[in-house]
Amino acid sequence: MLDALTLDQMRTFVTVADSGSFRAAANKLYRVQSGVSVAIGNLEAQLGVLLFDRSGHRPVLTPEGKVLLSNARDILLRVDALRAKARGLGDGLELELPICVDTLFPIHEVGLAIAQVRATYPSVTFRVAVEPLGGPQLALKEKRCTLAIMVGEDFRDPRITFEALCSVAQVAVVAAEHPLARQGISHTSGVMEFADHLQIVLSDPSKVSEGRDFGVVSPQTCRVSTQDAKHGLILAGVGWGRLPLWLVKRDLDEGRLVRLSTNLLGRNGELESEVYLAHRLDEPLGPAARQFAEALFSLKTSNGPVPTT
Template sequence: MLDALTLDQMRTFVTVVDSGSFRAAASKLYRVQSGVSVAIGNLEAQLGVLLFDRSGHRPVLTPEGRVLLSNARDILLRVDALRAKARGLGEGLELELPICVDTLFPIQQVGLAITRVRATYPSVTFRVAIEPLGGPLLALKEKRCTLAIMVGEDFRDPRITFEALCSVAQVAVVAAEHPLARQDISHNIGVMDLADHLQVVLSDPSEVSKGRDFGVLSPQTCRVSTQDAKHGLILAGVGWGRLPLWLVARDLSEGRLVRLETSSLGRKGEIVSEAYLAHRLDEPMGPAARKLAEVLAELSSGSDHIPTT
């Protein structure tokens, strides 16, 4: 009867194929060779087909054995996945891990970390939100995410703990054809020079920074809701603004953007902020969240700054 099939028999079948002989399979399974032979014989009797041709020095799969091998492998894979998922649930493994990432932090870095976490916990699904300024902090406060990556020192809360990851550089840039790029930059560009031109500014969609501006020097502004929109408008020559160096490194090297040498926005128009991994003190992290935190720390430990390429 097919109902009498066991996982042990199927695992023995696959091990014989992979090992090349009953003797090698017995060694791998820590059994005597006769036990392996009995298991395969019982499996063949229950299936009603011969799996191996035993007439030669080594067992050779029969046509029926080749067909059924893929089914056996598939069943064992699914069972192993079921066991792993059950083991993770027993450890309190998260079914879903929601995270919120500051727009200043490269999402590729987060993607690398998620890929490595999934190698350990393949059953966990991820939900990633990208938000500027106070968005990640608000997501934590409202429990919309378990972990957040925040950049800078402007947003703090006593219920949130922070672990430094790396530095993120922002530079003041303008399109190569913009008037600011064509003026003499041998001298430091002053506030009045910048104020004569429109500044592209990222707005905070949350109420966390209501009534506050960050690095706004021009009375002429174009406010946008995403970093990509800010990047695109500056590239189009609409105005000037600050963008993360990792985002504009290629544009600068290929001449599409020009750095603005202005001490009004940091030395040579550059400021460096710390990126932090944040989570709520009153919400313990599960295994996947802890692993993600560990991997992000490892990825960031190789350099003090986010790579610019």
């Protein structure tokens, strides 16, 4: 009987579990409620277990249903990935390639990769968004981009595939005239040395990291929406914060900024994070997207990682 299982039954099962009722699932699937009930009943008969307890006002997953739900999700994800790969093999050239880039990644390197693609496919237009934290992940989930460049390990999703690209370093910095610069922060400096000074913090425009903070150690914060704003405020002496090393290297070399080399903020005030090129498992990559990925990896292989010293 297990050979008679269908993908439609499994999608119906997952949809009922996610929506909380047969009626809501029917609306999402554009089907009548009785059809959803029949599909679940047939699936239960074929599996030989009850998936939902129907004794209450709303169907509730049984212990067996909870176990099998994760298996159903995994099967559907693999099938979607297979279909996407097959479609990608037969798809023509994209008219547009939307990309979302984490604000910690140097945009000029994205430009170099785009230039290579444009040399081969001059008719393809590009749309590039630069967003911090959970922004690139959300853009992929909402299908606002085909490729995303994401930084760190905090925004994983089973529907998204990740391939390590390089590493990027963030360093804690402050303006040369700021009291913290004159205070002489050492490797052993702790939270108390920063408690009276404003920390400039980049906010997540999405709700992906709602309720979470990353690297915030000062009780006094100024939250900004862009990396440029954070950079500008730190340069102006308003406060201190972490910025990508590639962005502030010239400021450091020319003495406008100084590093805060405390181990409280990473080894010698430096935090290195992995950068990933990501895309949805269920969305095929066309020729331009594949060449962009190849160009970006080729750039990182020939140039090495984003400088950390």
